[in-house]
Every structure is written in C-alpha cells, then in structure tokens.
Amino acid sequence: MKYRRSEEMSPPPAVPVTDVAITRFEHVYEVAPELMTEHVLQQEFPNWDTLRLVHSRADHLAWMHRHFAHTVVSGEELLHELDG
C-alpha cells in the first residue's frame, strides 16, 4: 500500500453532469464548484476520504435493510417475470 499526499490531494478532473453538479469518481456527485464560492466554501479533501465517506454511506444503507428485514426483493426480477 502506498500513500502520496500529492496524489491524494489531486482529485480526478471534474466532468459536468448537469448545470449544477459534477462528477470526479464513478457514481459520486458534487455540487458544481462555482456554486460554492460565497456562503459555503468547498474544502480540500483527500481522495481516500471522499471514497471512504461514500462507501460508509453504502454500508449504512445496507445495515438499515438488514435491520428491518432479512432479505430484499428485487424489482428488476419481478418486472422481468411480468414482461416475460
């Protein structure tokens, strides 16, 4: 495992998604930076911490499913049955 601060503090280039949002990592969206210049300023974040937050959120949501029920039914499978 290697860690280079310069790499971690250099996020991938921003790709516009809509007129108010960008993406730098797959399925991770951010407010367009130009909208965060007056009242709320963007913070510098290492890449690993951005991805840690995203994965933690996914872990939390998976935990919440298990908390309320043992299994989750797939709508895609039900729809496939209906269409088939």
Added chain:
Amino acid sequence: MTVTALSDPVLGELRQILGDEHVLTGKADRLNRARVPAPFPVHRWAERLPDLVVMPGSTEEVAEVLKLANRLRVPVVPRDGGTGLTDGAVPLRGGILVDVKRLNHIKDLDLDNRTCTVGTGINALKLNERLAVHDLIYPDDPASYPCSLVGGRIGTSGWSLIGSRYGHTRDLVLSFDHVLPSGQVIHVGDGIGRKITKSSSGYQLKHLFMGHQGTLGIATEATLKLFPKPEAEFSPFWAFSDYADAYRCVGLLARAGVATFAGAVLFDEWKVAYLRRDDEAYIPQPSSVKALVCAALYGYADEVEAGGRRLMRIARDAGARYLGDEISQGDWAARHDRYATPLHGRTKSGQVAPMSWHCEDASINYTNLPSVRLAWHEIADRLRRESDVFDDWGMFAYTNGATGADYLTEIDIGIWEQRLDDRTWAAWVRAKRDLAAVALAHGGSISACHGSCREGEVDLVPQELGGGFEVMLQIKRALDPHNIMNPGKYLLDQAYGAPS
C-alpha cells in the same frame, strides 16, 4: 406561573430526590436542551432556556419532581429525543426540564403475548437490535428513527413510515405509566390492562395521554406491541413524466388492498427539482422525470413477492418507469434516517447556503392533494420572494393507512437559520399559519405527524377542533390546576384566563 431563576431550596430538594449528578445547571446542559429541529428563532435562543435539567431514573423520581414543581408552581417541560417538529420539548417559561434518557431499560419481554415493556427513554433502533435476537421487531418508524425515543413518540402520538402495515404509535403502544402534573402515577391503556389490545371498559384514556406534547404529564414506562421481524422487504421507486400520472398511480397502489403494503409516497415536481441538484440518485436522471412514487411492502418472502408483482403491474400499467434496484433500495433505506441528511439550500442566485430542514405537515384526503400542493407552493414562493433565507424543497405525500383515504402531506422548506431576524421570523410564522389554513380549507387536519402547537399554526387549532377545544381547556385545567406542565403550548394558557 413564570419562573426565570430557581432558588437554592428548589435545587436542594431536587438534589435530594435525584442525587447531585442528575441535576444539571451548566450552560451547555441547558443550551443543548433548548431547541428541537423545528423552525427555531436562533436569534432568540436565550428565551427558550430551561433553568435547570433533571435526569430521573425511575417513575417514582419523576413523580417526586412533579410533586415538588406542583407545590412550588415551577414550570416543567419533558424532553425525550428532542427530535419533534412542533416544539413540544422547547421550554417557553424556563423552569425544570425533565430529560428521560435514563429511563432506557427493557423491563419485560413477553414472547408468548408478543409484547415488551420499556422505559420511555429507550430508542426504537436500540430496542430493535435487542428484539432481533428473538426475530421480533417494534415497527414504529419515524424519519428520526435512529434518534427519537419511545416517550417522545407517545407525547407526539407519532406517525410511522410503515404505519399502513403495522399502525402508528397510538396502535403500537398498548399502555403506559403516566405521571400526572400533581405527581400522581396512573396506568393508561385500553381499560387498565398492560398487555390488552382491545377493551371497551371506561373512557379510552390512552388516546388522551398521547399527543398532548407534554402538557398533561410524563409517560415513564410503556408496553409495546411486537411483530415478527419481516422476512422480506420490497421498496420499488418509479419515475413519471408528469405529476398527474404519479398522483393517479399512488392512489391505485394505495387502494389495491395488498396485505403486505406498508406505505406509498408521492414526490412532486418541486421535490424532484430539489433532488436533482443534491441527491446522488436523482442528479443523473433525465429532465423528463417530473414526479416520483415509491411503495414499501414487508412480510414473508412469498407474500411480499406476490404483492410486489401486483404493484409492479399496476405501476407499469399507469405509465411508471421503474428506477432500478440500486436507487429503489438505497433511497428507501435512507428514509428511515432523514435527520442524517446533509443540508444545503440555494440562494436565488444559485449559491449554496447552509440551511436547516423544516418540514410542515398536514393530513389531507387523497382527492385534495393536487390543490393543496399548488396552494402550499404559492406560500413557499411568497417566502422565497421575500428573502433568501427561505428555499422551497418540494413536497411529499405519504399514505396514512392501508385504504388510501388520506395522506401525511409535507412541504419541506430550507431555512438559513443564522440569518433569521424578527422580520423573517414573522414572515415564517405567517406562512405557517397560511399553510395550516389551506389544510383546514380542504377538509384536512393541521398535522398528521408532528403536532400543531408552534407559533402560527397553533392559532388555528381552536378552529380545527371547534367545541372540542373548550373541552381541551377544561381537561387541562382539571388535571393541571397550576399550569406547570409545558406552559405556553397549544394556547392552553386560555384555560387560566389568558385572552383568546
């Protein structure tokens, strides 16, 4: 009687009752128990401070505190999770704040009668972690699920996200110990039974002592109804190109009569616009998406799959586009925990501003949802024109029950609390009164979920209840002759001669 500073003898007596460590007088202890997530005039925070905080460890200690307060005419405000949206736990006249978080024990778990008895300071998520060992669940599921407490749910008569399947707090709490303002302890339920789900004996006092927002005493120990932990969950989300189709679809789903149906939610165009700027599930959605519907089913896998198949067919025939498993499952899981949502609004120029989430609710019949939606957004638009402090975050409508008659209808308003001043606060109070007036004009109730005792909407409670409001005043005066319990709430000072 208003008390602004409690004297040493009061402190001394409280310390004798509770022990020194459970009587808190520090500034941080008081500041942190002054507010709730409801719209809060932070520029007037000092007006909402309690004089001190007590943390009783038993029903007997709560009773002794109330006896003392009643004798000395000191205001008392009960506080549970402090997550309510109608200021029930906010002191308006100082006094003693009773924080019940130490009453957090499971006293009894009755597997044969499927009940448990708990201190009211327990949280449903923590309770359910313990119940899961027995494959059971207590399905009271507010947006504050991880942080609200059973006692607050009783004091609010709360609404549950999956209440169309399991019932709401009033259905799930079978009975409880309740300390009256005099300090007398009574047990209320259906009849007097602790584990009885239906009785026709005497007045149904359980309902009287739920939803009173701390104005009639403090619940300390409750017996709850339990269910098997669901084997399966299904939570489809669908997109629509216009609100009218989504509205028609949610009605069809709610009226379908599927036994495992736990709820459905309708998102309007303003809500979709809000999500499209800030929610990772909706930012990439095409601009043709104008409204959303979701449903939730719980039960055994074979039941849920059969019901789910039926709802998927209904939605498909109504023109819905299924959003896929990832969005459906992720968004539904997040609905159990709305208080953890990071919040930022937008000024009119589009700049991000730190805003708090403020949710106004009402109970509205299905047929009136479209017109209430338009009238409420007009009010939100007026606020937005008045000041950058406000942002319209759109509306939800959640089924109240399994037959689809009425919906918990919410409009979310972002408020930049740090910028509030007397002018913008007055604008907000006026808007709340207007939102409540729209609900009543459409035959609805001012609140399905939060209660209605805040500034603004509370002015219309006598109009909603009619002659029932005079009965409320008479009950308050009879049970709390010195107005010690949460004074200043629900216009109940009128019971003691304050002008109406």
